[in-house]
Amino acid sequence: MALKNSLLLRVIFSKLETNHIRIFNLNRFTEWARSLGEIYSVQLGQQNWIILTNDKVVGELLQKRGAKYSTRMPNRNNFKILTRGKGYAGSPYNERYRKINPIMHSVLGQRSVKENSYLLDDEYRILMQNLCQASAKTKDGFYPKYFFQLTALNVISLLCFNKRTDSVDDPFYKEFENLMGTRFELAKVTNGLSEFFPILKWFPNTKLHNAMIESADNIEAFLGKLVKEVIDDTEKKPCIIREFLCKKDEGILDDLDDTVSASLTWLTAALANNPHVQSKAHQELDRVIGQSRIPEISDEQNIPYIRAIIKEGQRYCGALYLGIPHAIEEDDEYNGYHIPANSVVILNQYGIHMDEKRYENSKEFKPERFLGFTESSAALANGNYENRDHFGFGAGRRLCTGIHMACIRYAERELLLGVSRLLWCFKIENASPLGKDGKPIPINLDKIRNGLTVWPEDYKVRFVKRHDNVEKILSDQSQ
Ligand code: HEM
Numbered sequence: 001m002a003l004k005n006s007l008l009l010r011v012i013f014s015k016l017e018t019n020h021i022r023i024f025n026l027n028r029f030t031e032w033a034r035s036l037g038e039i040y041s042v043q044l045g046q047q048n049w050i051i052l053t054n055d056k057v058v059g060e061l062l063q064k065r066g067a068k069y070s071t072r073m074p075n076r077n078n079f080k081i082l083t084r085g086k087g088y089a090g091s092p093y094n095e096r097y098r099k100i101n102p103i104m105h106s107v108l109g110q111r112s113v114k115e116n117s118y119l120l121d122d123e124y125r126i127l128m129q130n131l132c133q134a135s136a137k138t139k140d141g142f143y144p145k146y147f148f149q150l151t152a153l154n155v156i157s158l159l160c161f162n163k164r165t166d167s168v169d170d171p172f173y174k175e176f177e178n179l180m181g182t183r184f185e186l187a188k189v190t191n192g193l194s195e196f197f198p199i200l201k202w203f204p205n206t207k208l209h210n211a212m213i214e215s216a217d218n219i220e221a222f223l224g225k226l227v228k229e230v231i232d233d234t235e236k237k238p239c240i241i242r243e244f245l246c247k248k249d250e251g252i253l254d255d256l257d258d259t260v261s262a263s264l265t266w267l268t269a270a271l272a273n274n275p276h277v278q279s280k281a282h283q284e285l286d287r288v289i290g291q292s293r294i295p296e297i298s299d300e301q302n303i304p305y306i307r308a309i310i311k312e313g314q315r316y317c318g319a320l321y322l323g324i325p326h327a328i329e330e331d332d333e334y335n336g337y338h339i340p341a342n343s344v345v346i347l348n349q350y351g352i353h354m355d356e357k358r359y360e361n362s363k364e365f366k367p368e369r370f371l372g373f374t375e376s377s378a379a380l381a382n383g384n385y386e387n388r389d390h391f392g393f394g395a396g397r398r399l400c401t402g403i404h405m406a407c408i409r410y411a412e413r414e415l416l417l418g419v420s421r422l423l424w425c426f427k428i429e430n431a432s433p434l435g436k437d438g439k440p441i442p443i444n445l446d447k448i449r450n451g452l453t454v455w456p457e458d459y460k461v462r463f464v465k466r467h468d469n470v471e472k473i474l475s476d477q478s479q
Helices: 002-008 026-036 055-064 076-082 095-108 110-115 117-137 145-161 171-186 189-196 198-202 206-232 240-246 258-273 275-288 297-302 304-316 349-353 377-381 414-425 470-476
Strands: 011-014 021-023 039-044 047-052 326-328 332-334 337-339 343-347 426-430 448-450 454-456 461-465
Touching: 047 055, 055 332, 055 343, 076 206, 095 240, 117 145, 117 297, 117 414, 117 461, 117 470, 145 171, 145 206, 145 240, 145 258, 145 414, 171 206, 206 240, 258 275, 258 304, 258 414, 258 426, 258 454, 258 461, 275 304, 275 414, 275 426, 297 414, 304 414, 414 426, 414 461
Parallel strands: 047 343
Antiparallel strands: 011 021, 011 039, 039 047, 326 343, 332 337, 426 461, 448 454
16 A cells, blocks of 8 residues: 555645645546646656646647647557557647648638538437437436437538438447447546556556457447448548548547537536526527527527527536646746646646636636627637637647537537527426425536546436427428
8 A cells, every 4th residue: 555655646746846735636636736826747657747727828838839839648548559549639749640630620620610511400400309309208307418429429420421320229329339438438547557657567457458459449440331431432422531531541530529519418417507597598599589490500699698608618517627638849948937848738627717817706607707708719719818718629739620610600510509409499407306495406517427528427307398389390490
């Protein structure tokens, strides 16, 4: 045990070489880092992490000095074994990344998203129909994650492979869910301790290593089948994989589509806990859209409260607490601090989002704080850090490539369609057991399951149709 404490579990925080503090609970990492200050160095065995928990430091380092802070530390388990060095989001800023980057931007960029708007429109209408059907089967409520995940999977797989699936019971979806679930488990930080403590390499965990190889094989085989379908498609419909094949590179999209479904799963829980927010949204939707059609992307300018709910969702309960770590390959100096080469640089998104100086009453779900923000997250992310709405999409040159699709203001956005339609169709009711006061116990948003993306623990909600015509209008609009 003494050896365990001193060599394996000891995590040392130091205010860049001062104030050593020990903690053993990594779940509280983000809050801790925030309470410690704006920029911290964390020595985990041999690896040095620089934690940025202040908007200004993020602006100064990740944005202004983006050229230095744009690489990623190739993690042996996640990058080298699980994605076989072919990932994009986890890739170092190397020649291959620079080759793939323009393709990713052309496929996920604003123009392409505009061209694919029909695809988002269909998938988010079908999601509402699926929720109506699932709600008709039970009065007890259910955990909506799998429905959101199916929609996000369909969007990404239509873009990549021109393929979609109808239901969460479909074998294609089940296989995907199973593969990603296994990968999610294997990618946990605790499975990569030898990255931090090289002494552990003397005691290889063969079972874990084999499970990783098996998972990589299975994902490769799954994607291989899809790639073959693209090659065999005689119509040669355009898709991301066809573009990669033309460039003789089989880059894959990692598992980032999870961020949209995780965001919707969080937001649904936050809305169930805050019926007064839903009432305001319902009033806005009834006033602007009425009850005879569903919201469209073109309504975006006229539904500021819905836009504010989306921004507040990214702040209050975003899908990533610590973003995707950046890294620095050369020494740097900032404000008298020395930042050593080969440090992992972490944007403590959650810590910044809970900063009282930036967001008053930060623990409250309060969309009103964003009513004055008319610009998109994409536009704000490229400007001055002080004016940013939130940091949910990261910062600097590795800013989320999907931001055009996920954020508001530009033409096509998954979250806009998802949230506006959810609230147009349903009143979301918390279906937790009743507490002593006779009301459902609020969904506990502090209970999380974390991996690369962060999910709320399973909860139950009911999707109650807001009027009798909901299903008819959804199916009429599919014509
Ligand atoms: C609400 C939804 C989303 C959230 C919260 C989100 C968040 C993020 C974050 C925090 C990063 C890391 C940024 C950094 O390193 O500073 C990232 C990277 C990335 N995201 Fe997203 N994302 C979302 C949706 C999407 C979608 C829909 C796609 C694609 C269809 C996508 C594709 C990517 C890619 C390819 C990267 C890697 C960029 C790089 O390493 O250069 N994201 N995302």
